[in-house]
Each structure stands twice: as structure tokens, then as C-alpha cells.
Amino acid sequence: MASLQPVRGTHDLLFEDMRRHHAVIERAKGIAGLYGFEEVITPIFEFTEVFTRTIGETSDIVSKEMYAFERSGDQLCLRPEGTAGVCRAFVSNGLQQQVPFKAFYAGPMFRYERPQKGRQRQFHQIGVELIGADTPKADVEVLVLASHILDALGLKGQVTLELNTLGDTASRAAYRDRLVEFLTPYRNDLSDDSKVRLDKNPLRILDSKDEGDRRLIAEAPKMEESLNAESRAFFETVQAGLTAHGISYVVNPKLVRGLDYYCHTAFEFVTTALGAQGTVLAGGRYDGLIEAMGGPSTPGVGWAGGIERLALLLADVPGKARPIAVIPMGDAAEGEADAITGRLRRAGYAVDLAYSGNMKKRMKRANTVNARVAVILGEDELKQGAAAVRDLDSGEQVLVPLAALETDLARFR
């Protein structure tokens, strides 16, 4: 029994879960298409270097969460996120000539973490990448698209957009230095977690939940003060763009993305409905990423959303199609039932035809599969070249000539 359990942190997607999952992907893909984003699928495993060179050796994702393995001397790993793979594909396929490149993707990601609600070891993301545009208009477009998709999923009012800027590379580096300089004398006052952060990723200390850390941070220099004029103007343009689109947001100066390659715009759509996993969709600008992985210096901006988290919040769950139940009575009617079933399916109707059973059993089955209507083929009906069409909701039953069946059933569509 234990060996027939799914691997920890993995889940089967069945029935309603699958319908929710699928609805998130299809709606997102459809809307992304309106903005010119075309779907791409990249491999779910890559050379490990694709991630270590972009996400950052010291990040938790690379240092402890990757599913890495070796095969024939190649160092490979299951992708922990989507951006690096799409950027690799951009370079591999020589798309520098076709910028801006707009990609939408959906698929599984893998991180070796302790599972929780809304957090799994194999999880799924939708995401978009807009590569080759350095204008803040691109940031705005990608944010408007995200907001549009969240609205379509019925999450309006349930999520808040938090926004921040990390500034350009120079501003970010300057701020990082100032922060480290300020905090280092207080190293021993920091929480244990933050002592580590001070060396690995000092900006994350801004995000700490520890009370002592928060008091120190309140006194620390602000990111805003380290922004150069260009970075400041960039951020202002992004904010003006959002306002022009009627998208509300809050600036959160402590918002820091975990991955190293972000600059300028950083954002998260958050909810309070999922416990500790409040982030439902997040992203930002990553101008240095493609160069870091060995490609030509190319700007980019994008985001990823957790499908499981979005599916948990999905407002309207799509139902399963209600089929037509075809019910033959007696061996003579079996052949006719097969033929009618085939015809109706090719005409686009969902049809359920039981493999065996007397009429009562088949009627019961019609009920359990939530059939909308039953097409009953009995001796009496067939003699007249007709079928009994029974509305299973109202119980009303009429005789319909076989030739008129397809058109008559249209009233149940």
C-alpha cells in the first residue's frame, strides 16, 4: 500500500481538480493570445547550468531545491521555474532577429521543498515572457495581461497587486552595498535566518517576519534613496501606465524577488486566502538574465502564476458536459444504438452508451452520468422508425423519427 502512494509532494489531477486546472490554463492562454503571446513548450529538463547561471548559485532554489541528476556525463535537472528555459530557447533558436518575442507557457515545475497547502514538489505554472523590449511599456503590458487573466478567473477583489522597483543594475548594487554597510554592525542583533541572508541575499532581510529584524529595517536606508534618475523615471512610467489602465496597486518597498536576475519592476499578486502561500502570480524585469547565461545582452520581463494556487481560488468551476444516454432494448436494437451513437458523436454531442444491462440499469446509469436526455430504442419505437426521447430533468417523453433525431436533440444543447 505504502509503495502505491504517489511520491511525496506530487498529486494526481482528476475530475474537478483537472477541470479547474484546465480552466486556468485555457483562459490564460486565450487572453495571452489577445496580447500577442503565443504558446511555447520547452523541455521539462535542461542542463543544470541553465539554472545555476541565471537563478544564482546561492539561491535556495539552486542550492537545495533542484532535482538534479547525471546521465552520460551530462549534468541535468528538472526545471524549477520557467523563465530560464524560455530564455535558453530564445537564444538556441536564434530569435534575436525577431524581437519582441512574446511567449506563453504552461507546464510542470519541480522543487524539493516541504509540501504545504498550495505548495508541492511537482507543481504547475502558467507564465509569459516578453523578451527584447527595454521600455517600461513592456512591463505595463505584461502587468495588464496578468490583471486581465486574474479577472477572467474571477479573482477580482481577492488579490492585491504589490509593486516595487529594484532599480537598474547599478542602483541595485549601490543599494545592496549601503544596506550591508548599515546592517553589518548589527549582525548579532539579526535573527539567525537573517545572518545567513546578510551574506547570501541581503535584500531578503527587508522581507523578514522577525520582529527584531523589522525594527532594524525600519531604521535602514531605503531603496528609493539609491535609485538613479533613470531608474526613478522608469518606475514612474510603469505606475502611470497602470493607472491609465485603471489597475490599482500598492507600492511595497520591502517587496524583493528571490531570484538574482531581477531589476527594475518587481511585483506580486497576493491573496490572504491561501495561508502562508499568499503569492498567486509574480514576476518582474530581468534585463541581465540572458547575458548571464551566455547569450547576447537582451532585456526581458515576465511573470509566472501557480496553477494549483489559482485553481484553488477559481470562482466558477466548469462542470462536466451532460451527455445524451442512448438506451437500446433487446439485441435487435443494439446495432441501431451503435449507429446512432456514432452519428451523434460526430455531430458534436456527448453520448453515453452503456456496454450492457437491461433498461432499468441503463436508466440508472443515465442518471449517475448526469445525462440530460435519454434516447430509448425499443421494439415499438423502431417499428415506427423512431426513438423515444426522454427529458431526464422534466420526465417529459416524446416520439421522434430517427431521421429527425439530430435536429430534435439540438434543443438540449
Add this chain to the structure above:
RNA sequence: GCGGGUGUAGCUCAGUUGGUUAGAGCAUCUGGUUGUGGUCCAGAGGGUCGUCGGUUCGAAUCCGAUCACUCGCCCCA
């Protein structure tokens, strides 16, 4: 990786201070109804009580370990 909670039928849950063959509702199956589903009635199947070990005359119940789920931390979608 660290800390808290929970594991009894497919699902949701009872199960007394440790005491015979471990229960209910829902679901499933059969029959009442051989040409009519839902409702109703009668009946049936389904459990190594997460797993392993310990205490005891006796363990679903007490103890330990382990696994899984879950909540929080870390981190993140």
C-alpha cells in the same frame, strides 16, 4: 531542513476508564419493478483501525519509532 496538529470503510466521521465477531451517514452492488432513472423500502459487499515495535491476560484506545497528510518557519508560484 526546523516546530505544532492529525491518521478508523471509496468519502465525512463516531468508537465510553484498554474488555467478545469495530459502527453510522453518504457512495457502491442486489432485490422490490422482465419497457423507464431520481424518491421510497429490504438486503449485501467493503476495514491488516497508516506502518513497525513495545507495555498488557487483552490495544483502534497507552508508549516509542517511522511514513503520510496538515498548519507555521525557511523559501517560493
